[in-house]
Amino acid sequence: MKCWKQSLAGVMMLCFFLLPSQVQATEEAARVIHLYTIEHNATINGQKAEVYRWDPGQIVVKKGETVSLHIHGFHGKEHIFSIPKLNIKGKVHKGMTTTVTFSADQPGTYELICHNHFTSQQHGPMIGYITVID
Numbered sequence: 001m002k003c004w005k006q007s008l009a010g011v012m013m014l015c016f017f018l019l020p021s022q023v024q025a026t027e028e029a030a031r032v033i034h035l036y037t038i039e040h041n042a043t044i045n046g047q048k049a050e051v052y053r054w055d056p057g058q059i060v061v062k063k064g065e066t067v068s069l070h071i072h073g074f075h076g077k078e079h080i081f082s083i084p085k086l087n088i089k090g091k092v093h094k095g096m097t098t099t100v101t102f103s104a105d106q107p108g109t110y111e112l113i114c115h116n117h118f119t120s121q122q123h124g125p126m127i128g129y130i131t132v133i134d
């Protein structure tokens with residue numbers, strides 16, 4: 001069971017490494033929203049702990065609105081991410097900005113998933129939420 005999970009994780013990581021490092025599109029009159037990759041640290045019972053998060057962790061957009069999401073790499077070497085419901089994949093590097101532009105055509109919650117920091121063992125879960133309203 002553990003071997004199967006490791007193999008699946010390896011295949012998923014390989015797929016993301018083969019993707020372009022940035023997903024970009026240009027749209028006029030796009031609403032610009034800035035997101036940051038943030039690391040939180042603490043020492044608990046003498047042990048260092050760290051977690052990564054998107055900041056802000058939730059954004060709200062309107063259905064059909066063109067949004068230009070500027071993701072700034074503040075902490076962490078890299079964050080390979082996807083927004084599955086929007087078919088968006090990309091990568092954020094420390095010190096760089098990755099921009100993705102989208103327009104969601106259905107209300108709902110869209111997850112922004114960092115695949116480097118997906119589980120608690122990987123200092124996650126680093127998952128942001130894009131709430132699309134009517």
Ligand SMILES: [Cu+2]
Binds near residue numbers: 076078115116117126
């Ligand atoms: Cu991450």
